[in-house]
Amino acid sequence: MTEIRSVLVRISGRVQGVGYRAWTAAEAERRHLSGWVRNLGSGEVEALFSGPTDTVDAMLTACRRGPPLARVDEVAVTPAEPTSGGFTVRYDR
Secondary structure, X not given: OOOEEEEEEEEEEEOOOOOXXXXXXXXXXXXXXXEEEEEOOOOOEEEEEEEEHHHHHHHHHHHHHOOOOOXXXXXXXXXXXXXXXXXXXXXOO
16 A cells, blocks of 8 residues: 655745746646645745655655756755645645
8 A cells, every 4th residue: 555645845945936836736746746836925835745655755856956947945844634636726825
């Protein structure tokens, strides 16, 4: 049986206005993860990833690089409740 991992992630650096949300959604969908991504008023990006442990770990590694125009300073990860049902971009702050 595959172990499921769910994490809430806050990414800081130059991560707004550089396509980070769209990139995150595309990467998460490509990996068949559930969850969401949104911009925060603080200038950070927040995301919830839920899926097989190795796939979530690979997504976290990708988040540390980000899209070409981004500069990622920190990726803070905390455990979260599992979610299902695909991946969405949220526009609430």
